[in-house]
Amino acid sequence: MTPNNILRIALDGMGSDEYPFPELQGATQATTEFGCQILITGDRALLEPALSQLNNRNTGNLIRIVHAPDRVEMAASPAFSSRSKAHNTIACGIQLLRDGKVDAFVSAGNTGAILANGLFILGRLQNARRPALTVLLPIPTGSCVFLDVGANSDCKPEYLQQFAVMGTVYAQTVLGIRSPRVALLSNGEEQSKGNQLVKDAHAILIQNTELNFIGNIEAKEMLSGAAYVVVTDGFTGNVALKTTEATAGMVKEMLRHAMRSTLRATLGGSLAKTAIRSTLRPLDPNEHGGAPLLGLNGVVIVAHGRSNAHGIRSAIGAARKAIRQNMLPKMQARITKQLGTRENPNE
């Protein structure tokens, strides 16, 4: 942070599907609410008129545009984005973070490109094996830290242990849970269940006295809040996360269909609409403050590609909390301690 303690966030101005308005409006909300300064990376010719269109004179001096003409498309390969497009909005924002010009980077853009640029430009925390894409799932008592959901398709048991450490620190610092229960996602609760990776990770985690490890859990227990940190490999995590989203979307679509199927149902639906909408709100990814890339040497938050202004503001809010709570130095300390006591860092 700057000497006068104003938080500075770099925000990808051309990341979301509907860019740049979700970004500009989200940034405006965040500056008003959090009093932070936001550096928006993007094409000045696009962002400047859009920003003045929003007419935000009050917050104008807290939002600055940093010119980065190129956008990494959602379908672009990470390698392409990091090598060929040095002036893209993601690389530019992460460079600002590396150079200490900002305290965090937030983007609703291509996750693979954010990961690749993060690894290339920022690097990892010392002795962090792999960064993990981390989401907050809605559970009855709040949120569950679920990782890895896509950064590493093939994992070793030691990675999963480190994900448990990183997830614990995130739950402690950002969610404020003192000793979060940690579980492994599996196909059964018994220790004997799981594929080889889960069995091996279980054997390591059960010996780890620094973590509040409760064993294996299934999806049902995960969603009903049995643990605050749920660890898995990036392939299974990605499939599980997308299955959750797809199923929730399917049920909501069936519901919409039901509400149009008869006159009676249409009337009923119009009466219940407000209550249904507010009850199902926790399923909206815009509510969850984005997905941190844990393990990188900097606070990097990935917002959903379909983010609206509220989603961008939530992601900036998550970045702010991570910085205010010193998430990064605490995570580094725990990773170092973990390796000192349990593992050979050169392995």
Place this chain on the structure above:
Amino acid sequence: MTPNNILRIALDGMGSDEYPFPELQGATQATTEFGCQILITGDRALLEPALSQLNNRNTGNLIRIVHAPDRVEMAASPAFSSRSKAHNTIACGIQLLRDGKVDAFVSAGNTGAILANGLFILGRLQNARRPALTVLLPIPTGSCVFLDVGANSDCKPEYLQQFAVMGTVYAQTVLGIRSPRVALLSNGEEQSKGNQLVKDAHAILIQNTELNFIGNIEAKEMLSGAAYVVVTDGFTGNVALKTTEATAGMVKEMLRHAMRSTLRATLGGSLAKTAIRSTLRPLDPNEHGGAPLLGLNGVVIVAHGRSNAHGIRSAIGAARKAIRQNMLPKMQARITKQLGTRENPNE
């Protein structure tokens, strides 16, 4: 089948959570509807009075009890169930199938025990590497054959290819789809996506001209019906299936909560209830005819542990269709052909 062409099914009489009434009522429905003969395995002292309580004189001669006093509990380990309890309802039913006394076996009991007994007593189809637990997922155009959802936590790429062959034959014979689209469940559609297993399986499947392979799909495409056969390893499949069930359950629970939250919503809910219930019916596992264990040398169908009578009847219906359509010999022929052209059976 018997010479007079009456279908004979062995049914585990003590499998479901609420046994024996779902079994007895489901069997009664099935005999009436399909005209098949059902041999119910279970404790005669329990089943006989329960059956006469149902008062089914018409169908009485089509339902027979085969005494098997022991029940494999849901939490029992598969090894225990197959070794220590030779007189359990599952082993007894599968022995009837092996000995040609029946044409199929249906159980709502412990899946692991059914698999273990099936492997031990029936064995596999010739050159079938691994049996796969297979479910039918609801999709807009009907059902999608999804396998493996739990029989094999660790798979080789060749297993996945064989699952694709077995799933194709099941979709053709039981669902009546001529050339079902086959896909690999992955964390992205591109060929470059997936963990190592998915990448290796993709490389094999894309060269297989006997299958209508369309590449990788994500959960969203799976649920929206992009393929009729979706292949994955038993760990990922089990996690994905349970995630679907847990998410659908969570959304339905949130909905119920919403419908009680205000007076207006309660009124709306009571008006829309019938339409909602009928629209969401496809999500009920009782509608889907149970999960076949493909690759065993016999037609074995696992019904959901929470099956009601309708669920048991559906599972018997699925068994009937598989037998009538000669599913087993067709599957054997395809497996043999596949190995002849593509693989070394001794590998």
